[in-house]
Amino acid sequence: MSVIRENLYPFSTKAEKVRGKDSFWGNVFLRLIKNRMAVAGLVIIAVIIISAIFAPLLAPHDPIKQNILARYKAPSAKYILGTDELGRDILSRIIFGARYSLLIGVITISLSLFLGVILGVVAGYFGGIIDLLLMRLIDIMLAFPYILLAISIVAILGPALSNAMIAISIVNIPTFARIVRSSVLSIKESEYVQAAKALGASDLRIILKHLLPNCMAPLIVQSTLSMASAILSAAGLSFLGLGAQPPTPEWGAMLSDARSALQRAPWVVTFPGIAIMLNVLGFNLLGDGLRDALDPKLKN
Amino acid sequence: MLAYMSKRVVFLVPILIGVSFLVFLMIHLVPGDPAVMMLGERGTPEMLEQLRVDLGLNDSILTQYYRFLKKLIHFDLGRSVISNVPVNKEIGDRFPATLELTIFGMFLAVIIGIPAGILAATKQNSLFDNASMVVALFGVSMPVFWLGLMLIWLFSVKLGWLPPSARLTVGVDLLSITNIHILDSLLTGNLRALFDTFGHLILPAVALGSIPMAIIARMTRSSMLEVMRQDYIRTAYAKGLNSRIVIYKHGFRNALIPVITVVGLQFGSLLGGAVLTETIFSWPGIGKLSYDAIMARDFPVVQGSVLVIALIFVLINLIVDLTYSIIDPRISYS
Numbered sequence: 001m002s003v004i005r006e007n008l009y010p011f012s013t014k015a016e017k018v019r020g021k022d023s024f025w026g027n028v029f030l031r032l033i034k035n036r037m038a039v040a041g042l043v044i045i046a047v048i049i050i051s052a053i054f055a056p057l058l059a060p061h062d063p064i065k066q067n068i069l070a071r072y073k074a075p076s077a078k079y080i081l082g083t084d085e086l087g088r089d090i091l092s093r094i095i096f097g098a099r100y101s102l103l104i105g106v107i108t109i110s111l112s113l114f115l116g117v118i119l120g121v122v123a124g125y126f127g128g129i130i131d132l133l134l135m136r137l138i139d140i141m142l143a144f145p146y147i148l149l150a151i152s153i154v155a156i157l158g159p160a161l162s163n164a165m166i167a168i169s170i171v172n173i174p175t176f177a178r179i180v181r182s183s184v185l186s187i188k189e190s191e192y193v194q195a196a197k198a199l200g201a202s203d204l205r206i207i208l209k210h211l212l213p214n215c216m217a218p219l220i221v222q223s224t225l226s227m228a229s230a231i232l233s234a235a236g237l238s239f240l241g242l243g244a245q246p247p248t249p250e251w252g253a254m255l256s257d258a259r260s261a262l263q264r265a266p267w268v269v270t271f272p273g274i275a276i277m278l279n280v281l282g283f284n285l286l287g288d289g290l291r292d293a294l295d296p297k298l299k300n
Numbered sequence: 301m302l303a304y305m306s307k308r309v310v311f312l313v314p315i316l317i318g319v320s321f322l323v324f325l326m327i328h329l330v331p332g333d334p335a336v337m338m339l340g341e342r343g344t345p346e347m348l349e350q351l352r353v354d355l356g357l358n359d360s361i362l363t364q365y366y367r368f369l370k371k372l373i374h375f376d377l378g379r380s381v382i383s384n385v386p387v388n389k390e391i392g393d394r395f396p397a398t399l400e401l402t403i404f405g406m407f408l409a410v411i412i413g414i415p416a417g418i419l420a421a422t423k424q425n426s427l428f429d430n431a432s433m434v435v436a437l438f439g440v441s442m443p444v445f446w447l448g449l450m451l452i453w454l455f456s457v458k459l460g461w462l463p464p465s466a467r468l469t470v471g472v473d474l475l476s477i478t479n480i481h482i483l484d485s486l487l488t489g490n491l492r493a494l495f496d497t498f499g500h501l502i503l504p505a506v507a508l509g510s511i512p513m514a515i516i517a518r519m520t521r522s523s524m525l526e527v528m529r530q531d532y533i534r535t536a537y538a539k540g541l542n543s544r545i546v547i548y549k550h551g552f553r554n555a556l557i558p559v560i561t562v563v564g565l566q567f568g569s570l571l572g573g574a575v576l577t578e579t580i581f582s583w584p585g586i587g588k589l590s591y592d593a594i595m596a597r598d599f600p601v602v603q604g605s606v607l608v609i610a611l612i613f614v615l616i617n618l619i620v621d622l623t624y625s626i627i628d629p630r631i632s633y634s
Contacts, residue, residue: 140315144613145568145613148609151594152594155594232441236443242594259580262453272446273450280442280443
């Protein structure tokens, strides 16, 4: 932890020093909430989290139950965002869809973070032939365009939301592995790591106590930004029929159902797309804000 | 420089071998019998056996991979299980459509994204800067398939200005020479086809170009901001140069490297990754080809197109790397 603090602390202003004197993360938080864009991102994410948690309380209608009498109703007081071809309330489906979107983001990125960190640490810390092989593997993965690799993996595993999530997790591993590896390479020869070694610390202890904490800042930023792209890709896969399957109220799948209704009922297409965009925007804003807060040197 | 280039090309070999092996493995990673999976309900036991023999599925994995590589060297990617057309012919037919769309989309992204980024950087914190960066943020956050649908709704359904799908209106004839329609209609002097092609290109190109445009604008802005803070820029201003020369000659040229990287990477990924855009606009390119093949479980076509796309992607990334030294002679690779 000390290395990060040495790098970043000199840039904090006087006021911050008085308030968040001892805490690196306190300083980061102060810088973050001063950034209007980041706060906007936090607010968007908070709204989505709240709708996900309280979906049954907030949704005015059942998200799955069909009502043939209410097909393609335009937005009105009863159906605020209108209804789809099976007479389901779009607002309710969007509110419930927040659950899928967030779960997809959190689960896929946790998985790729976990695997990416292991690969990166092993490659960077042990070096040699292991490093060479792992990095060539990463290069091979990076030789495929992002969405195409995800689609190919789903093609192998078969279309399902869980498989789409596995695919997106795999596709995101290289970014995390590279970040961790380069951090590990830059600090593993530093004196305090050598000192820990001399004191007889085990490899695992050095990795967990000394190396990983130093990767935290870039990993947090990258996870937030990757969350945005994971949500976007999952929606894309569901839209193509390779992810969430009907009648799941997942936003991408909702758009897929709605394609044929473009002429009759444009609201069926409009609102799920706005939901996806806002969710992705929230994570992008937060990610940018975190990057500026964690490393003020980079701020433009 | 030459040494660096040849080193980079040599480094490609293991990657390409790895890529080909992964693509080859695809068919074997699918749970169950690949023959049954491809033919599905249609397959009689004789048809299944015939397919296994055709695909060589009865041999050992290594023998199969060896045969796969040997055919690959002769550009033989096998035949489509559905249409029985050779896969390299299918790809050859579809690729010009993707190339045309990608070039047009990237053209839009570059001619709007770069000037917007420069202007935003030179007027930092102005209304234009803030507005264009907010638009760019929405741009990177927007699902491209949704943007495509909204464009179709507005410009095809509501206004009726532009066609929603395909490359040419039925009934418009065009002699296919390169299968790049703009080029073909220019070569044959077919103005009707030229205008028709443009009409069909606009919506998918705008949808495809929107995300790269946003990324390019953001990258140009931050790279310019970084450069414009340098001492030599202040010197250039101090010696009385007009700001246009300072911005373009001293500033932009030096800010170009990260911008080129982004343009190149985006170009590479669009060339192969336009699955969503091509599907929405029924654009008969390689992205739609691979998507249709995946849905039909036509694995030779999936393998072939994924392989070709990955190859193009890797080559473009290499070209981007090599371009640096031309733009910026200070970079040496010894």
